[in-house]
Amino acid sequence: MAVPPFWNNDFYYVQVNSTADVAAVIAAIHTAVTAHGWTDESGGGTGPWRTPARADGIFFRVGITRISATRLAYVMYDQAGLLVTAGQIDYRQDIEAAGNLVDIFCGPLYLCVNSLRATNEPWFGCVLDQTPEPMYSPRAIYMHWDGPRTNAGTLTTYTWATIHTMRPCDSGYGQRTSMALLRSVSSAYQRRTLALTALFSPAEFIDSGSTPALFIGRIPQCIAIDSTGLSPGADVTVPIDAGVNATFRTIGISTSNINQLLAFRKS
Amino acid sequence: MAELTALTSSYFFKAFNISSGDVADAIVNIRSELLSRNNPAWTEPSGNLFKSPVDSAGRFFDCLFTRIDQQTLEMRVRDQLAHTVCTRRFQAGTAPWILQVFSGQFHLIVEAVSPGGYANLCAGVLDQSPDAQGGNPVYVYGGGWLTNANSNDGYHTATRVYMYDSQGSSVNDRGTCWGWQVGSACHYNMNGSKIYRPAELNAQYGNNQWRVAGRRYQQLLCSSDLWYGQKVTIPLDSVSGTFMVTCTPTGAGSRLMCRIA
Numbered sequence: 001m002a003v004p005p006f007w008n009n010d011f012y013y014v015q016v017n018s019t020a021d022v023a024a025v026i027a028a029i030h031t032a033v034t035a036h037g038w039t040d041e042s043g044g045g046t047g048p049w050r051t052p053a054r055a056d057g058i059f060f061r062v063g064i065t066r067i068s069a070t071r072l073a074y075v076m077y078d079q080a081g082l083l084v085t086a087g088q089i090d091y092r093q094d095i096e097a098a099g100n101l102v103d104i105f106c107g108p109l110y111l112c113v114n115s116l117r118a119t120n121e122p123w124f125g126c127v128l129d130q131t132p133e134p135m136y137s138p139r140a141i142y143m144h145w146d147g148p149r150t151n152a153g154t155l156t157t158y159t160w161a162t163i164h165t166m167r168p169c170d171s172g173y174g175q176r177t178s179m180a181l182l183r184s185v186s187s188a189y190q191r192r193t194l195a196l197t198a199l200f201s202p203a204e205f206i207d208s209g210s211t212p213a214l215f216i217g218r219i220p221q222c223i224a225i226d227s228t229g230l231s232p233g234a235d236v237t238v239p240i241d242a243g244v245n246a247t248f249r250t251i252g253i254s255t256s257n258i259n260q261l262l263a264f265r266k267s
Numbered sequence: 268m269a270e271l272t273a274l275t276s277s278y279f280f281k282a283f284n285i286s287s288g289d290v291a292d293a294i295v296n297i298r299s300e301l302l303s304r305n306n307p308a309w310t311e312p313s314g315n316l317f318k319s320p321v322d323s324a325g326r327f328f329d330c331l332f333t334r335i336d337q338q339t340l341e342m343r344v345r346d347q348l349a350h351t352v353c354t355r356r357f358q359a360g361t362a363p364w365i366l367q368v369f370s371g372q373f374h375l376i377v378e379a380v381s382p383g384g385y386a387n388l389c390a391g392v393l394d395q396s397p398d399a400q401g402g403n404p405v406y407v408y409g410g411g412w413l414t415n416a417n418s419n420d421g422y423h424t425a426t427r428v429y430m431y432d433s434q435g436s437s438v439n440d441r442g443t444c445w446g447w448q449v450g451s452a453c454h455y456n457m458n459g460s461k462i463y464r465p466a467e468l469n470a471q472y473g474n475n476q477w478r479v480a481g482r483r484y485q486q487l488l489c490s491s492d493l494w495y496g497q498k499v500t501i502p503l504d505s506v507s508g509t510f511m512v513t514c515t516p517t518g519a520g521s522r523l524m525c526r527i528a
Contacts, residue, residue, distance in 0.1 A: 130456065138457050161447065168457050178447040185443055185469040189477035193395070194403040194470060199479060207457075208447040212490060212520075215456040 003241040006129035006202055011107045011221040011265040012036050013249070020099035021069045029064060029113060032104050048077070051127075052108050056136040058127055060084070062111055070095050072113075073151065076125045078142045078173075084125065084164055085144060086173040092149035093121050103233075103249065105264035110220045112251065112264050119155070120232045120252025121148035124264075128205060128217025141165060141216045143205070145253070146175055159254045160203075160262050167207045168214060178208045180224075181215070182258060191226035191260055200225040200238050203262055221265035223248050227255050236263060270504035273394035273465060273482040278371040279304055280511070280527035285379075286363045290340040293359075293366045294332050297377060300368045307372055319392065320372045324401030326392050328352075328409075330375060337361060339417065342377070344390040344409030346431050353429035353436060355411025357386035369513070369525040373484035376525055378514050385495055385514030386412045389428070393468060393481025405432045405470045405480055408441075424518025425466070425488060430480065432470035443467040443479070444519045445488065452520030454490035463501055463510075464488040466523060488521035498527070 002008070012035070016028040030045045037052035041061070048063035063075040073090040077083055085091055095102065095115050105112040110126035125144030143165040147156035156162075161180035166173045181204040183191060192198045202218040225236055225248075232252025240246045248263035255261060281304070283296040294315055301309035307320035318329040331343040338359050344352040357379055364381035374391035388411035395406055410428040414420050422429075426442025445464045446452045454462050466488050470480035487510060493499070495514040500507050510524035 133456055133458050133460065180447065181445065181453060182447060183443050183445060183467075184449055185441065186449060186475065186477050188475050189469060191479065193398050193479050193481075194405055194472060195395075195398040196478075197398050199397075206447060206453040208451065208453075212455050212492070213446055213451060213453040215453050215462055 003244055004202070005131045006218045006220050007240045007246060007265070009107055009109075009220055010036055011105070013264070013266040014104050016102040016104065018099040018101050019095070020097065022066050022072045022095055023069075025072065025095070025102050025113070026064055026066060028102070029104055029111075033106050033111065036106055037108055038106075048075075054109060054127070054135060058109070058135065058140045060109070060125070060127060060142055062125060065090070067092065070097055071153065074123050074125075074144075076142070076144050079140070082173060084142050084173050086164065087175055088151050090151050091123060091144070091147065092151055092153050093123050094149065094153075103251070105221070105249075105266070107221050107265075110222070114251045115148075116233065121155075122251045122253055123148060124219070126219050129220050130217040138168060147253075157254055159258050161258065163205070165216075167209065167216065169207070169210055176207075176209070179205045179216075180258065181206050182260070189259065190228050192228060198226040198228070198230075198236070200236070219262075223263050224260045225250070225263055227259050227261045230261055232261070235266060270506065271394075271465060271482070272396040273484050273486075274503055274508060274526070276371050276373045276484045277306060278369070278374075278485040278526045280367070280369050280525070283366040283368070284363065285359070285366050288359070288361045288363055289334075289337045290359060291334045293340055293377070293379070294334065296366055297332065297368055300370055301375070305370055305372070319375070322372065322400065324399070326373075326401050326406060328390055328392055328407040330390055340377075340379075340388070341415060342388040342390070342409075342411060344407065344429070346404075346407035348404065350431040351436060352390070352407055352409040352431050353411070353438070354415045355388055355409070355423070356413040356415060356417060357388055357411055358413065358417065359386065369485075369511075369527070371485055374486065374525070376513055380496070380514065387514050388412070389515065391483055394484055395481040403480075405430060407431065408468055408483070410438070424516045425521050425523035426518030428468065430468065430470050432480075433473060434471050437471075439471075440519065441468045441470065441480075442488070442519055442521070443469060446520060450519050452488070452490075454488075454521065461490060461499070463524070464521065485526040487524045489524050491517040491520055491522050493522055493524075499524070
């Protein structure tokens with residue numbers, strides 16, 4: 001076989017030097033995404049930015065606004081112009097007044113921006129990969145994580161299982177909980193072998209509200225890995241095919257009741 | 268990538284008509300299946316005690332079958348260290364019934380199918396990859412419908428089996444749940460296509476502290492709306508495999524399938 005499609009598309013990682021003004025973060029995001037096929041619809045580096053269209057025409061837009069020197073606001077629209085960030089209208093992300101590093105991970109249909117404060121503040125959105133099903137059927141699933149801050153500036157503290165999306169049975173976008181495919185056996189389990197080898201898997205999501213539960217896809221270039229002994233920002237190198245290794249960087253996001261971290265592709 | 272290691276071991280399936288309705292005939296047929304048809308072959312160190320082929324890592328398990336009465340068959344499962352993993356039974360009807368034997372180097376499932384119902388016994392060694400096989404001694408599992416007092420205690424499902432781990436021999440919901448939470452599973456995608464999952468088991472490294480022990484060889488989990496005996500052919504890699512839904516009761520939203528071709 002080959003590298004699975006959700007780990008086999010274009011990816012890019014860059015770290016923004018410590019900055020005390022989020023304008024530098026916006027500029028870095030602009031540089032990163034436009035170098036990888038996204039379009040700056042303003043033409044002036046202020047967005048919104050539109051992803052390249054998939055073979056079936058699917059794309060999304062992200063708008064990023066500087067609220068203050070230390071605060072960003074994110075909105076995400078699907079191909080039809082519907083607000084994926086419905087409910088909160090926008091989601092906020094802070095940096096330290098004294099500045100901090102920011103990690104940016106992006107590809108054709110995903111974007112993750114992680115403010116590396118002591119408590120990480122990641123924002124990510126994507127179109128989920130549904131292979132081997134046809135891309136267009138029954139429809140694309142757009143999602144973004146329900147954080148890191150509400151538009152009132154409050155940390156959400158959700159696990160990565162709480163996202164905004166439109167499930168197969170939904171008529172609109174909204175907050176959906178219990179969406180992660182966890183591979184659990186107990187609340188006190190580790191996704192590692194008895195010999196302590198950490199196991200990893202695609203970062204997969206399901207519609208747990210339907211009967212039967214339906215698989216809705218995976219975040220591109222992302223894995224879920226056992227969190228034991230791993231700190232946010234740790235790099236993990238895993239085999240994604242025979243003889244093919246890839247390095248992913250963990251992002252700090254609440255792992256309560258999950259015991260797994262998300263990690264985005266770095267190299 | 269390659270075919271899942273747990274799906275690369277030997278496998279055999281055969282159904283026998285137990286016209287006498289006596290489990291003694293079941294033992295005869297289990298013997299012929301394990302000693303004569305399996306390759307690599309099992310051995311019978313003593314009467315009705317069947318030992319699986321020892322692999323290059325020294326792994327094996329053994330099963331002692333005992334005829335309790337005409338309709339009651341007992342199986343004791345031991346690991347490679349001679350720990351008793353479990354002693355379980357099934358009761359078939361007194362009228363003629365069908366014996367189904369799923370077997371291989373690392374697995375054995377014995378089923379009784381009769382007009383009155385279903386019952387089975389199971390045992391096996393787990394695929395411990397990506398760790399070295401045998402690198403950890405906890406890899407034998409076992410189970411069956413009834414206690415050794417013929418009581419149906421419910422301790423037998425697709426995800427609930429016995430293992431001898433850090434807590435000694437115990438039955439638990441050891442199967443990895445392929446859903447949002449314990450007890451749930453996701454076996455369909457949005458288009459209605461079925462998704463099959465590895466039959467992965469976990470073991471305790473401390474009291475109620477769990478880690479992955481491995482995967483049952485030549486077995487997969489499927490949606491609970493597939494019925495006992497249903498056969499499905501699915502792509503495994505560059506090859507396909509045909510699996511039959513065993514009559515193991517549903518566990519955590521999943522049923523257990525075993526390879527037959």
